[in-house]
Structures are given as structure tokens and as C-alpha cells.
Amino acid sequence: MFFRALSISTVLSAILLSGCATPTKMAFSDQSNSTIKPDKAVYLMTATIKNSYKTSHQPKLIVAHVEKGIVANSSDRLNFKIDDSGKIESDTPEGSTYLLRMELDKGDYVIQGLSSMSSSFPIHGFYFTPIHENLVSSVPGVFYLGHIEANVRERQGEEFKAGPSIPLIDQAIAGASTGTFDVEISDQWATDEAKFKEKFPVLVNTPIAKAILPPFDRVKAQQWWEAN
Numbered sequence: 001m002f003f004r005a006l007s008i009s010t011v012l013s014a015i016l017l018s019g020c021a022t023p024t025k026m027a028f029s030d031q032s033n034s035t036i037k038p039d040k041a042v043y044l045m046t047a048t049i050k051n052s053y054k055t056s057h058q059p060k061l062i063v064a065h066v067e068k069g070i071v072a073n074s075s076d077r078l079n080f081k082i083d084d085s086g087k088i089e090s091d092t093p094e095g096s097t098y099l100l101r102m103e104l105d106k107g108d109y110v111i112q113g114l115s116s117m118s119s120s121f122p123i124h125g126f127y128f129t130p131i132h133e134n135l136v137s138s139v140p141g142v143f144y145l146g147h148i149e150a151n152v153r154e155r156q157g158e159e160f161k162a163g164p165s166i167p168l169i170d171q172a173i174a175g176a177s178t179g180t181f182d183v184e185i186s187d188q189w190a191t192d193e194a195k196f197k198e199k200f201p202v203l204v205n206t207p208i209a210k211a212i213l214p215p216f217d218r219v220k221a222q223q224w225w226e227a228n
Contacts, residue, residue, distance in 0.1 A: 125174025
């Protein structure tokens with residue numbers, strides 16, 4: 001049991017610090033960053049993650065991975081940690097939804113993807129939802145990027161895996177190594193607006209512009225997975 005717990009702790013640490021990244025708080029997560037800064041851009045996005053392949057292993061989001069366009073050191077990799085105020089979680093096949101708020105300086109970025117974990121004792125699964133979309137932060141303000149719908153289904157052929165292969169048994173049973181993600185990006189501001197403003201009052205009277213991400217590029221995700 002000790003070694004199993006140690007393994008899980010090691011994997012979680014690797015997710016939070018993957019690629020020597022910098023753990024970063026979501027905007028409006030506490031009193032230290034509860035305001036909208038006039039020189040910053042905040043990007044809002046919702047993500048729903050579910051597992052229709054192995055329904056008793058529902059992923060819970062841990063980190064959103066964002067990188068600068070040119071990565072020189074750990075400060076150019078931002079791991080936005082999921083906080084309690086952004087969680088709408090469920091263990092049902094409908095999955096869990098998250099309210100992401102990423103505060104960024106001016107510059108070019110890539111939203112690489114989302115890391116999540118399922119826990120159905122004694123099996124723990126680790127997943128990576130690919131996004132790989134470019135984002136240019138050029139002016140301050142608050143912007144809505146859209147809704148990510150990510151669903152684990154059974155993998156066919158050489159499709160990218162929904163998670164790493166190790167640990168072998170856990171990842172296979174949870175559907176992480178034997179499954180893949182179907183990902184859709186859409187504009188759901190009609191329903192997402194109320195969720196964000198209920199959870200984060202600072203947004204109630206704040207102008208929010210749409211900057212919807214392009215449709216998910218499965219070919220790009222496959223190429224990235226094969227190269228990494």
C-alpha cells in the first residue's frame with residue numbers, strides 16, 4: 001500500500017511539475033488575485049471531461065497546461081492548478097465541468113492540454129486531454145475561449161492514447177492507455193456566462209469578449225502524441 005501511494009504521489013508531482021513547469025493559480029482563486037488587473041488579460045474557458053468507455057473511472061481535472069510560444073525555462077511553462085471554486089464535479093457518466101481562468105501577460109502562447117486523474121479504489125488512472133491551440137495575448141481584458149468537451153472512448157488502431165501507459169494495470173483498467181479522447185470546442189457562452197458570474201462576482205459588471213478557439217485538430221494532436 002505504501003508503494004502504491006508513493007507511486008500515485010510521484011505521478012501527481014510529475015503532472016504538476018511536468019517539463020519543469022511553474023505551478024500557477026487560476027485568476028480570482030483567492031484574495032491575492034481576486035481583481036482584474038488593468039495590464040493583464042484573463043482567458044475564461046469551461047471544460048467538461050468524462051469517460052464513456054470505462055464509466056466507473058471518471059477523470060477529475062488537476063492542471064491546465066499553457067506554454068509560451070518560445071520555451072526557454074520553467075517560467076515559460078504554466079501549470080494552472082484547478083481550484084475548488086472552479087469545480088463542478090460528478091462521478092456520473094455525465095462527467096465533471098471546470099471553470100478555467102488563466103491570467104496571462106502579453107505574448108504568444110499554446111494551450112497544450114489538460115491533465116486529470118480518476119480514483120476508483122484500488123485503481124487510479126491518469127489522463128491527458130490534448131488541445132494544442134495557439135493563443136495570442138495582445139490586449140488586456142477578459143476573454144471567453146469556449147467550451148472543451150472531452151470524452152474518453154475505446155481506442156482504435158494507432159490513435160493517440162487518453163493517458164500514459166504506465167502504470168500498466170491501472171492505466172488499462174481505467175481506460176487511459178486503452179482509450180482515446182474525442183474533443184470538441186464550441187461556444188457555450190449562453191450557459192457558461194451565468195456559471196462564471198455566479199462563482200466569481202468580479203465578473204458581473206466586467207465586459208467579456210469572445211475569442212473562441214478553432215475546432216479541435218485531431219491530426220495535430222496525433223502528431224504531437226507520436227513525437228512525445
